[in-house]
Amino acid sequence: MTVRLYDTRSQELRDLVPREPGRVGMYVCGPTVQSSPHIGHLRSALVYDLWRRWLGYRGYEVDFVRNVTDIEDKILANASPPEAWRAHAYRVEREFTSGYESLGILPPTYEPRATGYIPQMHELIARLIDAGHAYVAADSSGDVYFDVKTWPAYGELTRQKLDDMADSPDAPTRGKRDARDFALWKGAKPEEPASASWPSPWGAGRPGWHIECSAMARAELGPAFDIHGGGLDLRFPHHENELAQSTAAGEGFATHWVHNGLVTIEGQKMSKSLGNSVYAAELLSESRPIVVRYYLAGAHYRSSIDYHEGALVEAEAAFSRIEGFLGRADARLAGIEHGAVPGIVPDAFGEAMDDDLGVPQALAVLHETVRAGNVALEAGELAEAARLRESVLAMTGVLGIDPRDPAWGDRGDGVAGAALGSLVERMLEDRTRARAAKDFAASDRIRDELAAAGIAIEDTPDGPVWSLGG
């Protein structure tokens, strides 16, 4: 029952040993709210939602912090009049929130915005300057840089030697001591809006990207915490720089580093120039949100996912096997209440999840249980079927793919859906009675009424089945 995770820094599987027994502090890099969320953003957020849910299932109190980077070069570049940069960032932040909600990604314990931590960034930067690891640029830019040569451990996260590293792209080189030094504070530029500039001991300006996360993680989880997560593309320079800054400032920072794999589109990297980005809204229009979640959760979190046409159709087919069993079980087990049998995940499921969040293996256990449940239903072994139903619900619950969770239902059904279902079922009963009485005028009338409302009826051996729209 020990949770193990692959720690990027040590490059090995490690037991999770939280600093405070029973409590896990976890910081995850959230989006820079510059443009609409795409499939890669959703996947990354979902990975850490699964981590968090599993740690919760294992009894940990999880302090889960995922930030919003709301000040950055690209936000200023993408905001265009009459929309101010703040409004742009806020609108995009809401798009992310909505995408997360659609996929059942739980809200974090706290979601700090970078602009809310300017004083804390100043404090960290001042400490770095005092310790000799940062300096004010020699030109008049007002920039402050981290001095990579003063920090021998620089490169430890990604196992790079300083000599092998490329120049830092995030600031001009004039005034820098070394081209690989990165900006902690960026002096204000005349072409940037005044509202994107804060006073500082080093002159007006705005924070560098990396210091934002160091300051937010410290403020919300303390100078040392358990897990730092983010996409694989953030390992360098972002996470390397976070680690260097925070440790050079004398802090423990993260015990473990976890990185999730990226999403490619039919074998290619998503990019604006290729125009192949799959945005959250498109993905969610392709299939039901619960199926999209099932699909994105299904690969191991460290693997990359290659999204291709038809991927969601396959996921729909696989997920509907789970739903099908639950539907059949409910129809047959009418006398056996939910919860009458304790719902716990099978040992093999737990072992798979404990082993670096092995969702693919865990899903295999889930599908095996579904098959066994169908067999039990066929054989009329109802006590066994009820037990397996609760086991399936325990697994779908912790994976966030329980089809009965009202969170899924709230998006599209609700009161009107319930009334419609009741009304249609009642009318179909009337129709069956009318047909039995050979009153075909009445049965045709009911069919026509339903058809006019966009409701199709199909007669099956199990009786009439209705569907909406199409």
Added chain:
Amino acid sequence: MTVRLYDTRSQELRDLVPREPGRVGMYVCGPTVQSSPHIGHLRSALVYDLWRRWLGYRGYEVDFVRNVTDIEDKILANASPPEAWRAHAYRVEREFTSGYESLGILPPTYEPRATGYIPQMHELIARLIDAGHAYVAADSSGDVYFDVKTWPAYGELTRQKLDDMADSPDAPTRGKRDARDFALWKGAKPEEPASASWPSPWGAGRPGWHIECSAMARAELGPAFDIHGGGLDLRFPHHENELAQSTAAGEGFATHWVHNGLVTIEGQKMSKSLGNSVYAAELLSESRPIVVRYYLAGAHYRSSIDYHEGALVEAEAAFSRIEGFLGRADARLAGIEHGAVPGIVPDAFGEAMDDDLGVPQALAVLHETVRAGNVALEAGELAEAARLRESVLAMTGVLGIDPRDPAWGDRGDGVAGAALGSLVERMLEDRTRARAAKDFAASDRIRDELAAAGIAIEDTPDGPVWSLGG
């Protein structure tokens, strides 16, 4: 076509003359996220949503800022382990967001959190100290106070003389020059969490409530802007203090002050001790969100609303007259597309809204139009009926109560709601025909089918009206 509003400061109706032609900057005091939203919070947010929509309809670009006060005495008091104060505030913030969304209240252009503006507050406080209008407390508290006696205009918003004012409740009096002085900065206290304390030129601490809004309004709308709004209960001391601080710091601040009336419960003030608070979640479980919106929007924004049992039933009946017309019109006007006739609000509606947002008068015009539309349908004057349908939709659109707006559909109606509406209307027509043919068995059967699905029918002079639930 000039919009007029009742300006609390001048105590008279005034023409809105924006500082920049065609563009209105509006700051509204949002919630202190200490506990769940109640009916009064929803009403206040809805009032400014209506203002914003109407100004938008009149062609203004509206910069609409509504803040979140996320650091305050009560937040620290209400947060309890293991939940940190930030997490508490964030959770309550999400409850507010969800309540707003349920009622179709549009997200603001930007929604600043107070904790994101500490440097801007410092800057304002420093200016007030320099100008001689604020001082560091004479004790060792680390508090900074606004010196009300140095500002002769203090009291102008609420027309009070300094001598008539009560002592400021928000800080102890030791170290104050005058008991009515109010805190701009509150020195850190040992019993408060370190994360709720920021360094400042006057020692570690946290901001006073009033300076937060002055700093956020300035940062997002500039030193002078058009409209400041909030609940009537915020006029004193909150708005009086905001005005004093900002003007004493040399800023123009708001041209107009607008205040909305409060909500009482069966004649009594809502209060924790009376236990009579009606929370957003309860209210929204009483009726459909669109009906709750119709109800809360229906009173004039400056009137108080007395919520009582049955209020939403009345609102449901009134609103369903609008829906009933639209449903019948769609059934009869199958050949006439929406938008074939331009949808503009009647002059009388526009005049009512221009006159200090006269929603009650505007709703009277809406209901008159519905009646005229029903008459046109009865008389078979389909072109006129189509014109009136578009007029009704223009009015429901700008009031945010268009039943076809997909935003409502996402929360419980949507495809199922449309199908239900279509099916029910069709069945009601069958019932009317059956009654005309004196086939009472058929008309009773239809009534019973609908009743079994939870749909009630009421016969009115305008024809049958149906409603869901109850």
